[in-house]
């Protein structure tokens with residue numbers, strides 16, 4: 026077995042042990058004392074719930090290589106795809122407890138730690154992927170939100186990858202209007218707001234982790250799910266829910282999170298390199314998103330899926346009340362309005 030494969034195996038076992046030993050936060054985790062020592066290699070575990078062909082894996086893999094090269098091998102980021110280290114809900118806990126160092130998690134996971142993240146998970150917040158990516162790169166807009174978990178949960182939010190536009194796919198029949206969702210059970214991420222999102226669109230929602238969706242639809246427990254084209258194809262959901270309906274109800278967002286104490290322990294020079302390379306990773310990911318979405322649609326069609334054009338205006342109108350229902354504080358309203366004001370489509 027090559028050295029890197031052995032290290033990854035050892036890391037997986039260490040995470041399992043750490044999880045079992047809940048009281049010992051640092052068992053199997055990093056020794057922060059040696060971070061920044063030029064003679065030591067810092068090994069970082071990064072959890073991802075996507076396959077190796079997903080744009081997030083590709084952009085992270087390139088990022089890890091560039092960061093290692095530019096720090097002369099002092100940093101090694103090992104990416105664990107396919108939920109190998111657990112579901113997003115679990116890996117979020119592992120970052121907080123110090124069992125792992127980094128993860129990509131959906132915004133819906135962070136809203137369970139701080140409700141203010143709901144503002145960026147709301148169907149009416151971002152007008153496009155371009156709008157989303159430019160807003161989340163603006164520290165004036167999101168700086169306070171992104172640092173809000175540092176003290177409470179030891180989590181630094183570094184930035185984000187788009188989830189593209191999310192749509193509803195169904196197992197038995199295509200959709201045309203919200204009325205067609207009546208009586209259908211649709212999987213959502215673990216988010217109160219997304220449960221409500223499906224209700225407003227006319228369906229009934231079941232929160233579930235990503236890796237459980239295929240079997241739940243296959244067994245008939247659920248009638249469908251909502252996601253982007255890339256996840257639809259890479260998770261093979263097209264096999265069990267062959268009707269892809271372009272509701273385009275949400276531009277979703279994933280975050281790169283990191284142990285805050287590890288980020289603090291980095292030398293200033295390494296942190297600057299990390300941030301530069303991460304910025305390139307976000308750019309590469311957004312570029313890949315376009316090409317991979319086109320490819321995912323072709324692959325899904327080849328596998329037998331059909332793509333349906335819905336009454337988008339009817340779905341959009343159904344979702345309008347969501348902002349007033351979920352923006353409950355002045356901070357949330359202010360953040361929402363400030364982000365909306367930067368949408369080029371609105372100007």
Ligand code: GCU
Pocket residue numbers: 074113129130131188214234235251252253256279
């Ligand atoms: C997308 C997103 C993931 C998320 C998933 C889901 O694939 O990129 O972070 O976990 O949707 O619906 O659970």
